Structures are given as structure tokens and as C-alpha cells.
Amino acid sequence: MRCHAFQLPSEVYRELEAQILEALASASLEQLGYLLADHDLEIELLSGEWRVLFEVSEDIAYQVVDLNERRTRMAVSPDELAEFVEMLRDPERQRAWTPISFGLAELVDALPQGMDLVGLVVVEEDDDWLWSESTHEIIAIRPEVYALIEPHMRQLVEIGDYGALARLAGDHSEGAIEFSNERWFQLGQGIVQHAPELIPVIEATLSPPGVYTSIREALSRVADPRTQPSLDAWLRVHSGGHQYGLFFRDIRREVE
Template sequence: MRCHAYQLPSEVYRALEAQILEALADASLEQLGYLLGDHDLKVELLSGEWRVLFEAARDISYQVVKLGERRARMAISPDELSELVTLLRSPERQVDWAPISFGLAELVDALPVGMDLVGLVIVEEDDDWMWRESTHEIIAIRPEVYSLIEPHMHELIKIGDFGALARLAGDHCEGAIEFSNQRWFDLGQAIVTHAPELIPVIEATVSPPDVYTSVREALSLVADPRTQPSLDAWLRVHSDGHQYALFFRDIRREVE
């Protein structure tokens, strides 16, 4: 799940603030769209970006986060904006967040420094992404990215939202190996026969970077180029770039 950040001129935000805060609690996206229609900037934040932003801004913002309902909303008034900008422009934070900063970098550059000229409202995207065709995957995540999104990945595993987990991993991955239903089934059979040590790894959904070498070696035992050409090619060409975290995406877990 991604979010959209709306920058509103301060006079617009202040005139609508009470309605905006009330609407963030339970209004539909369509209703919020009417309130936010006079925005002067709209920026898409990827799945990991809004999560680290919400976490950092918890004490200076109004937030409504209900992961079980896939709802994530935040408002920053013009009066708090300067504090937010200072927080986001911290050199240490910018370095820490650089591995996942795309829309977030655009937003930081756009927000005025030291002035209360705008208010900021962030709202989750609609659910169209949930209906796109999906496939089984092994998704590779760089270690510096994983360190930022790991707690959020485990939170989604805990509540059983594997669709949102796949969105989060896919938004910030280095690469992915796709499998048809048949090849995913065949991979599982080969693992049982030739690399049973991978069974608990795949059942856990995510393997951290510190076990990557052993996981990669086990995967090489089942990467027959005749039956698993994509896995074989990835292991030969791309697998030694980093000590990756791996997300094993089984789309059967994503049934609503």
C-alpha cells in the first residue's frame, strides 16, 4: 500500500482543518478527495517511505493508522510544518533514508523551510493495486533497505496481510524471480527432496541478510536450468551483488 501526500496552501488548510481532521478518522477516499481538491502539490510515497515518515513524525502530527483496514492517514498543520521540515532535512536522516527515498525526496525538496505557508495531508492510495495480476516470487532486498523496512514487514506478517507485504517488498526490491504456479509447485517439491533446510526459511516468509549465503547455497541445489531457468539465471548473474534479505512470495497467502 502506497500513500499520496497533498500540500495545501496554509489559508486553505486552516479553513478546512476541522473538517480534514474529522474526515481522516473514517471518511472515504472520495470524500477526502473533495476536501483536498485545492492542493498545489501531490506526491506519491512508496510503501516504505510513508511508513518511516509516519514513524518519525508521530509526535508532531495527527495520525490515523489502521493496518488491518489498510488505512494510513496523517495531517501536519502549517504551525507544525517547520518542525517537520527540520526533522526531514536532518543530514543524518537523509543519509539513513536515502536507500528508499524517491517521492519522499521530492516532498522534502518542495516543503518550504522556516515558514508556515502550507499544511500537509497524507492519505492511503485506493485499492486498485490489490486487483492486479500477481505471481509467485522470490524478491531480493538490499541489506540497507531491509534495515529500514524490516519492522514493518514483520508487522504485516503478524497481522497476515501478505498482499501489503508483497507491495512493500516489491516497492523497494533490488530484483525478483517470478514463478508460474507449476514452477512454484515444482520448486517446493525439489526443496523437500534436495534442500529440506529451506522449508522453515520459506515458511517464515522472509530471510534476513545474515543467512543469505546459506540460503543461496541451498537454492543452488534446486536451480535446475531445465526446470527453473529464471532461478538458475538469477543465481548465476545477480545473486552475489549483496547479502540480500529474501522475501518468498506465495500468492496463495494473499487470498482476501
Template sequence: MRCHAYQLPSEVYREIEAQILEALANADRDQLGYLLAEHDLKIELLSGEWRALFAATEDDYFQVVDPTEHRARMAVSPEEIAGFVEMLRDVERQIEWTPISFGLAELVDALPVGMDLVGVVFVEEDDDWMWSESTHELVAIRPEVYTLIEPHMRKLIEAGEWAQLSRLASDHCEGAIEFVDDKWFALGQAIVTRTPELVPIVEASLSPPGLYQNIREALSLVADPRSQPSLDAWLRVHSMDHNYALFFRDARKERG
């Protein structure tokens, strides 16, 4: 699930501030869209970006976050915007967030410094992304990215929010190998038969970079180029670039 930042002129924000806060708490996304129609800038934040931002500011600004309801909302008033921009422009924080920063970088450049000219409202994207077909995947995540998004991935695993977890991993991955059902099941059977030490790792869904070399060696034993050509090609060509964290995406968990 991604999120959009809506920049509103300060006079517009102040006029409807009470309605904004009420709507963030209770309204559906369409109602919020009508309320924020007079925005003069809209910026998309990827799944890991808004989560990092919200976690860093959860005690400072009004937020409504509910993974089960697919809600990710925050309001920063014109009176608060100077402190918010100062936080975003902190050099150490910018360096820390660089591996996942796309929309955040655009937001930093767009917001005025030291002035109360705008307010910003963050609202989750619509649910259209959830209707795309789920696929089995092996997703590779660079270690510096994994450091930033792992806590959020763990929370989604605990909550059983597998579709959101897959969206988060896909938004920030280095690469992914897709498997149709029969190839995924064949890979699982080969792992059980030939490399059973991988079974608990696959079942856990997420493995840290420290396990990568052992996992890679084990996968190379079951990556038959005839039955698993994509996995075999990735292991031969790309797998040595980094010690990746791996997300084993079992689409059955998303399909219920």
C-alpha cells in the same frame, strides 16, 4: 500500499482544518479526495517511505494508521510545518533514509523552510493495486534497505496482511523472480526433497541477509536450468552482488 502527500495553501488548510481531521478519522478515501481538491502539489510516497516517516513522527502529528482498513493518514498544519520540515531536512535522517527515499526527497525539496505557508495531508492510495494478479516470487532486498523496512514487514506478517507485504517488498527490492504455479510448486517439492533445511525459511516468508549465502547455496542445488531457468539464470548472474534479504512470496496467502 503507497501514500500521497497533498500540499495545501495555508489559507485553504486553516479554513477546512476541522473537516480535514474529522475526515482523516472517519471518511473514506473518495470523500477525502473531494476535501483536498484544492491542493497545489501531490507527491507519491512508496510503501516503505511513508511507513518510515509515520513511525518517526507518530507522537508529533495527527495520524490514523490501520493496515486492516488500508488506511495511512496524517496531517501537518501550517503551524507545525516548520518543525516538520526541520525534521525532514535533518542530515543524519536524510542519510539514513537514502536507500528508500524517492518521493521523500521530492517532498523535502518542495516544502518551504521556516514558514507557515502550507499544510500537508497524507492519505493512502486507492485500492486499485489490490486487483492486480498475485504471483509467486522470490524477492531480493539489499541489506541497507532491509534494515529500514524489516520492522514494517514483520508487523504485516503478524497481521496477515500479505498483499501489503508484497507491495512493500516490491516497492523497494533489488530484483524479483516470478514463478507460475507449477514451477513454484515444483520448487517447493524439490526443496522438501533435496534441501529440507530451507523448508522453515521458506515457510517464514522472510530471511535476513545473514542467511543469504547458505540459502543461495541450497537454492543452487534445486535450480535446474531446464525446469527453473529464471532462478538458475539469476543465481548465476546476479546473486553474488550483495548478501540479500529474501522474501518468499507465496501468492496463495494473498488469494486467501
């Protein structure tokens, strides 16, 4: 799940502030859209970007977060903006966020520093992404990216939202191996026969970069180019670039 950040001129935000704060708690996206119609900038934040942003700004901004309802909303008033922007522009934080910073970098550049010229409202995207075609995957995530988003991925595992987990991992992946249903089941059979140590790894869904080498070696034992050409090709061409964190996506877990 991604979010959209809306920048509103301060006079617009101040006029609508009470309605905006009330609407963030329970209003539909359509209702919020009417309130935010006079925004002068909209920026999409990827699944990991808004999560790290919300995490560090919870003491500054008004937030409404309900992961079970997939509701993630935040408002920063013009009076709070200077502190918010100073926090975002912290050089150490900027360096830490660089591996996942796309929309965030645009947002940091756009917000005025040391001024109260705008207000900011962040809301979750609509649920159209839930209806896109999905497939079984092994998703590779660079170690520096995995370190940033791992707590949020594990939080989604805990609440059982594997659809949002796939969105988060996919937004920040280095690459992915896709499997048809038939080849995913063949992979499972091959693992049982030739690499049983992978069974608890796949059941756990996530594996950290520290165990990547052993997992890669085990996967190579079931990567028959006749039955698993995509896995075989990835292991030969791409697998040695980094000590990847892996997400094993079984779409049967994503049934709503």
C-alpha cells in the same frame, strides 16, 4: 500500499482544518478527495517511505493508522510545519533514508523551511493495486534497504497482510524471480528432496541478509535450468551482488 501526500496553501488548510481532521478518522477516499481538491502539489510515497515518515513524525503530526483496515492518514498543520520540516531535513536522517528515498526526497525539497505557508495531508492510495495480476516470487532486497523496512515487513506478517507485504517488498526490491504455479510447486518438491533446510525459511516468509549465503547455496541445489530457468539464471548472473534479504512470496497467502 502506497500513500499520496497533498500540499495545501495555508489559507485553504486553515479554512478546512476541522473538516479534514474529522474526515481523516473515517471518511472515504472520495470524500477526502473533495476536501483536498485545491492542493497545489501531490507526491506519491512508496510503501516503505510513508512508513518511516509516519514512524518519526507521530509526536508532531495528527495520524490515523489502522493497518488491518489499510487506513494510513496524517495531517501537518501550517503551525506544525516548521518543526516537521526541520525533522525531515536532519542530515543524519536523510542519509539513513537515502536507500528508499524517492518521493520522500521530492517532499523534503518541496516543503518550505521555517515558514507556515502550507499544510500537508497524507492519505493511503485506493485499492486498485489489489486487483493487479500477481505471481509467486522470490524478492531480493539490498541489506541497507532491508534494515529500514524489516520492522514494517514483520508487522505485516504478524497481522497476516501478505498482499501489503508483497507491495512493500516489491516497491523496494533489487530484483525478483517470478514463478508460475507449476514451477512454484516444482520448486517446493525440489526443496523437500534436495534442500529441506529451506522449508522453515520459506514458511517464515522473510530471511535476513545474514543468512543469505547459505540460502543461495541451498537454492542452487534445486535450480535445474530445465525446470527452473529463471532461478538458475538469477543465481548465475545476479545473486552475488549483495548479501540480500529475501521475501518468499506465495500468492496463496494473499487471498482476501
